[in-house]
Amino acid sequence: MPSSKSSMILLLFLSVSSFLFRFTTAADPTFLSHSCPNTTTFARNSTYQTNLNRLLSSLPSNANRSDGFYNATAGQDPNRVYGLFLCRGDVSTSTCQDCVSFATRDIVQRCPVEKEAVAWYDECLLRYSGDNIFSTSDEDPGILMWNLNNVTEPARFNQLLGSVINLAATQAVNSPEKFATGKGNFTAFQTLYCLVQCTPDLSTTDCNRCLQIAIANMPKEKVGGRILYPSCNTRYELYPFYNESMVATPAAPPTPVVVSPPPTPDSFVTGSKGKSRISSSIIIAIVIPIAVAVLLFITGYYCLLSRRARRESSTGHEEIAGDEITNVESLQFDFGTIELATNKFSANNKLGEGGFGEVYKGVLPNGQKIAVKRLSRSSGQGAEEFKNEVVLVAKLQHRNLVRLLGFCLEGQEKILVYEFVHNKSLDYFLFDPEKQRELDWSRRFKIIEGIARGILYLHEDSRLRIIHRDLKASNILLDGDMNPKVSDFGMARIFGVDQTQGNTSRIVGTYGYMAPEYAMHGQFSVKSDVYSFGVIVLEIITGRKNSNFYQTDGAEDLFSYAWKHWRDGTPMQLLDSNLTDSYSRNEVMRCIHVGLLCVQEDLAARPTMATVVLMLNSYSATLPLPKQPALFFGSRTDLSMEITKETDSDKSTSKSVPCSVDDASITEVHPR
Numbered sequence: 001m002p003s004s005k006s007s008m009i010l011l012l013f014l015s016v017s018s019f020l021f022r023f024t025t026a027a028d029p030t031f032l033s034h035s036c037p038n039t040t041t042f043a044r045n046s047t048y049q050t051n052l053n054r055l056l057s058s059l060p061s062n063a064n065r066s067d068g069f070y071n072a073t074a075g076q077d078p079n080r081v082y083g084l085f086l087c088r089g090d091v092s093t094s095t096c097q098d099c100v101s102f103a104t105r106d107i108v109q110r111c112p113v114e115k116e117a118v119a120w121y122d123e124c125l126l127r128y129s130g131d132n133i134f135s136t137s138d139e140d141p142g143i144l145m146w147n148l149n150n151v152t153e154p155a156r157f158n159q160l161l162g163s164v165i166n167l168a169a170t171q172a173v174n175s176p177e178k179f180a181t182g183k184g185n186f187t188a189f190q191t192l193y194c195l196v197q198c199t200p201d202l203s204t205t206d207c208n209r210c211l212q213i214a215i216a217n218m219p220k221e222k223v224g225g226r227i228l229y230p231s232c233n234t235r236y237e238l239y240p241f242y243n244e245s246m247v248a249t250p251a252a253p254p255t256p257v258v259v260s261p262p263p264t265p266d267s268f269v270t271g272s273k274g275k276s277r278i279s280s281s282i283i284i285a286i287v288i289p290i291a292v293a294v295l296l297f298i299t300g301y302y303c304l305l306s307r308r309a310r311r312e313s314s315t316g317h318e319e320i321a322g323d324e325i326t327n328v329e330s331l332q333f334d335f336g337t338i339e340l341a342t343n344k345f346s347a348n349n350k351l352g353e354g355g356f357g358e359v360y361k362g363v364l365p366n367g368q369k370i371a372v373k374r375l376s377r378s379s380g381q382g383a384e385e386f387k388n389e390v391v392l393v394a395k396l397q398h399r400n401l402v403r404l405l406g407f408c409l410e411g412q413e414k415i416l417v418y419e420f421v422h423n424k425s426l427d428y429f430l431f432d433p434e435k436q437r438e439l440d441w442s443r444r445f446k447i448i449e450g451i452a453r454g455i456l457y458l459h460e461d462s463r464l465r466i467i468h469r470d471l472k473a474s475n476i477l478l479d480g481d482m483n484p485k486v487s488d489f490g491m492a493r494i495f496g497v498d499q500t501q502g503n504t505s506r507i508v509g510t511y512g513y514m515a516p517e518y519a520m521h522g523q524f525s526v527k528s529d530v531y532s533f534g535v536i537v538l539e540i541i542t543g544r545k546n547s548n549f550y551q552t553d554g555a556e557d558l559f560s561y562a563w564k565h566w567r568d569g570t571p572m573q574l575l576d577s578n579l580t581d582s583y584s585r586n587e588v589m590r591c592i593h594v595g596l597l598c599v600q601e602d603l604a605a606r607p608t609m610a611t612v613v614l615m616l617n618s619y620s621a622t623l624p625l626p627k628q629p630a631l632f633f634g635s636r637t638d639l640s641m642e643i644t645k646e647t648d649s650d651k652s653t654s655k656s657v658p659c660s661v662d663d664a665s666i667t668e669v670h671p672r
Contacts, residue, residue: 029099030122033228035141036111038442040130040481048115048130051075055083055128056104063087063097067177068124069200071134083128086199089179090243091123099124120228127230137206138230139213140399140453144618146225151238154221157192160184161220161236165194167297169211169234172196178207178232181247183240190238198232207232213461217610328387331394331406333417338362338408342372356491361420369420370405377412386414393490396462400454402477402487418487422480425487426536427473431545436576441583443482444540448591449616450484451476455533456609458489459526466490469524471532472513473539512547516630517603527603530612531630534598537591538562543576559599559629566596566626590616593623601630 042048055074062070068087073080085103087096103119103126111117118127120143127133151157168182178198186192196214198207210232218234219225226235235241341362342349351359357375364370386409394404408415426447429435439447458466468475468489477485515531517523535546538558546558565571571592575583594615600606605627607615615623 029102029124031106032120032122032145033143034107034110034117034119035143036114036117037446038114039446040115041113042115044113047075047079048081051079051081052083052108052128055081056108059083059085059104059126060097060101063100064093066093067200068093068096071201079130081128081130082133083126084133084199084201085124085126086197087124088122088195088242089177089197090181090195090246092243092246095123100126118230120233125230125233133230135201135203135206136231137202137210139210139232140230140449142214142217142613142617143228144217144219144225144614145228146219146222147237149223150221151186151223157186158220160186160192161194161218162215164192165196165215165218165234165236167293168194168196169208169215171296172198172211173204173208176200178202181242186238191240192236192238193240193242194234194236195242196232196234202231216460217614328391331391332387333406333408333415335408335410335413335415337364338372338415338417340365341370345372345374354488356488362417371402371418371420373416373418375414375416377414383409389490390416392464396458396464396466396490398454398457398462399483400450400485401457401489402485404490421477421485421487423478423482425474426476426478426484426540427545429478430473430539430543436543437578439482439540439543439578441579441588444579445584445587445591447476447478447482447484448537448540449613451486451533451536452609452613452616454484454486455529456613458486459529459609464490467524467526468529468532469518470510470513471529471536472510473536473545476536510547512545515603516601525603526608527606530598530606530609531603533609533612534595534606537595537598538574541576541588541591541595542574543578562592562596563629566592590623593626596626596629597623599629600627602627 042052051074055072058072058074059070062072063085068089068091069085071082071084073082075081085100087099091099099121103121103124107117107119107126107128110119116129116131118125118141164182164184168180171182172178172180178200180196182194184192196211198210202210210229211234214227214229214232214234217227218236224235224237224239227233339345341364342360345358345360349360349362351361351371353359354373357373360372360374362370362372387407390404390407394406397403402421403419405417405419407417423429429439455468455471458464458468466489468486470488471486475486475488477487479485513532513535515524515528518528518531535558539546542558542562544558562571562574565573571589572585574592575588594607594612597615598606598612
């Protein structure tokens with residue numbers, strides 16, 4: 001018996017030593033991915049490059065910090081550079097320093113002249129930008145990685161994964177390091193390991209938001225997967241991929257602990273960054289983690305319940321912590337101020353006219369430029385309902401949405417005040433023979449990605465779950481850096497259009513962008529917006545407008561033209577002739593593929609916007625083959641009559657309903 005026990009101890013020692021050796025062996029960090037959009041570059045030997053070199057040279061010397069995180073700036077505006085690194089919470093300071101040192105040399109090779117860059121390695125993250133990136137949650141770009149192999153018993157595995165990784169996320173959000181791990185027994189021979197981490201400069205709210213978005217997009221039913229964002233990351237595997245010697249199970253409470261039975265396959269424990277040692281008692285090693293995990297889970301659960309109850313009792317609906325918009329008064333503008341800003345709604349200041357009213361350019365007394373939408377007087381809402389809906393929509397803030405700054409309500413006047421977007425709308429550039437040359441491929445791809453992220457926010461991440469219902473090129477505005485911003489979202493709520501059902505007799509939209517099930521039967525859903533997005537993607541690629549498309553080879557519309565070239569194996573002939581050689585063939589092919597998937601007639605076959613975003617950002621993903629696009633109207637004359645009879649052309653509305661989640665999956669070509 002003593003001999004057997006000694007053998008077990010020796011075997012355990014050798015196993016642990018071998019495992020720890022893998023984490024201490026010196027080697028270059030494992031490169032995962034990088035992103036450096038070439039839309040903004042600096043000149044070689046410029047002041048910006050000098051500041052960047054100063055910043056990068058200062059980072060390795062600060063990588064011996066215990067928290068594995070550091071941010072700094074170099075230079076002064078407009079050439080100031082912001083940079084940071086984040087080491088994985090379980091690596092040693094020497095490993096962290098090695099990774100950061102390597103990354104500072106590697107990133108300038110991968111991104112030689114780009115002002116903005118982020119590089120992910122297995123052991124650390126390095127990021128810099130000409131814009132302030134500190135204390136700001138950023139989920140763009142997002143990198144998805146997963147193992148090709150499927151797990152057995154996927155339903156039970158997904159349940160265990162959700163429990164373990166969400167508990168780890170709760171612990172990370174509330175820890176100073178913003179890092180936590182977790183593990184749970186899946187089978188008698190398989191253990192699930194999870195790791196989550198945010199940059200420590202994020203607030204609790206931002207870290208939680210970033211992790212929840214990552215967890216929602218994690219690949220399911222695979223034996224391993226990860227999501228990489230600039231501000232957070234998540235990972236799970238069926239093997240111990242992190243250094244457990246640097247991850248301690250929380251200490252046991254001082255009160256006596258009742259010994260529990262051995263853990264079931266679904267039991268799990270979590271840990272955060274720290275130090276640990278191997279226990280001499282197997283009983284303690286099993287019981288204490290289970291007991292502490294249960295206590296943490298119960299405590300966290302009741303804290304969340306009480307927090308939510310406090311919010312709901314004070315506001316009547318769930319609020320997002322940290323919102324600057326707290327009441328109606330903070331959003332209300334005086335009518336005299338609006339008149340002064342627009343020179344009494346001068347015709348010279350008029351920017352355009354849409355289905356809900358006229359839009360004017362204005363300048364506030366403090367010099368801020370605004371866009372003023374003067375709503376028509378056929379709104380179906382009273383004053384209080386109008387105010388409440390404005391407050392709700394104003395809280396929807398995303399980099400790819402036009403920001404609603406406030407409103408004015410005086411007598412019969414109902415006015416919305418938006419941020420002013422300098423470069424007008426996408427159609428202004430895209431369909432003009434001269435101006436479309438300003439849209440090189442990198443800008444077009446950036447616009448496609450930005451539109452997708454904005455719609456995804458409306459469908460799945462915003463509190464209102466908005467369906468736009470009138471997505472089109474003229475409703476995509478471009479800021480000074482040609483970043484896309486979706487406009488006219490939430491107008492149905494503000495204007496008082498009845499949208500309690502997913503089927504309507506009042507069809508509002510624009511010819512050429514409406515999904516067939518919506519135009520013909522009044523059925524709208526998130527997949528209606530997906531269809532409209534697909535139309536915009538094909539328009540961006542070709543530089544041609546679907547509604548007045550003309551082609552001499554017999555194609556009646558843009559869909560027929562795109563499908564013909566896809567079917568004939570010549571999809572690159574769709575590309576706008578202005579783009580010559582300055583494009584990425586892989587990006588163009590993927591966008592054509594995604595566009596055709598979005599405009600399929602069968603709405604169930606169309607991807608969700610979450611899947612679209614993943615398709616656009618994951619170049620190792622295999623996309624399903626598209627079916628022939630919807631060609632439902634027949635002749636163009638019939639189409640025009642149909643629209644006139646059943647719709648109010650060029651109007652925009654939306655719907656607030658919970659969206660359904662598409663379970664479609666993407667498979668990776670090569671395992672990691």
